[in-house]
Amino acid sequence: MKRKALFLDRDGVINVDYGYVHRQQDCVFVDGIFDLVRLANATGHQVVVVTNQAGIGRGYFSESQFVAFMDWMRRRFEERGARIDRVYFCPHHPVAGMGRYRQACACRKPQPGMLNDARRDLDLDMSASILVGDKRSDLDAGARAGVGRRFLLAGDRPGHAEAESDVDVVARLSDIGSALEAIGIAAARV
Template identity: 40%
Template sequence: MTLSPAIFLDRDNTLTVDEGYSFEIAKFQWVRGAAAALKAFHDAGIPVFIVTNQGGIGRGFFSIEDMQNFHQHLQMMTQSIGGKIADIAYCPHHPLAVTEALKTPCRCRKPEPGLLFDLAEKWQLDLRRSVMVGDRSSDVEAGQRAGCHSYLFDAGDLHALAQHIITTHFQSGGR
């Protein structure tokens, strides 16, 4: 069986503007270049996966249903610009969670690589040929620990970074 490379993206402040535990559809806003980046990855035939810490669930700030509604809206907005998100994996845990069941440690809260491992198994992905992009060092570390090439996104233009990633890692046959 041939494993496929993929792009893993953090959600908050990488794809969408983070206003602090983002879950309200009315506040949905793309980060600069995010819509074009998603379309570029799709046009290049690279499957896109979102890996996101959603500790606001554990802290009781919003529900899993609220997050799922936000993700459904994100999927719809992505399709409307000609992109596609194959899957979204999230971690609801947080050190300050209101219930013991959602307190860390866990294997899925970045910088732990559990979300990437789970998606790789589910979708038959080659992590060594995949790329992780996020705005925090924990995103980069999770990607590196999973064996991916990782980029720290510095709030510039995500489309410019996407073009670099496509050219460097996917058009040249990967690593």
């Protein structure tokens, strides 16, 4: 039986996006992220991070620094009773990437490569899955991969509600949990 997933962008959804966050001391978690991940865990969703990390390609930090930071981040979730099942990242940039990282690839969102890899690796039913992003490229990648429900975390940024008619626009992560409960995808809040 195929599984469902909660796909999360990282910068701007899991942590506040201060630009190329890769050190523990620079990480501030977005309000509500631990509750949302616990809810997803409780309702049988695989929690999958899909994140563009052009800072690697630009030379701001290495792949090993990124992996170490994500390991640290995952431990913070575990300490709060939440689980991230898988992390996919794209280190490329088509213009600003250095060396092997300068390429137009299939994994950099809005391309669906990372989501398609997760579909294959985790045997996912994309139509029963959910994606949360804070940029149009996140949502477009989800649409191209066939993700059933997509949420734009807009925060206090004006103008998104009218411009994003093909997705659910929310101000806070807690709004996503409420929306999921209201339509019966989630049985109970954890």
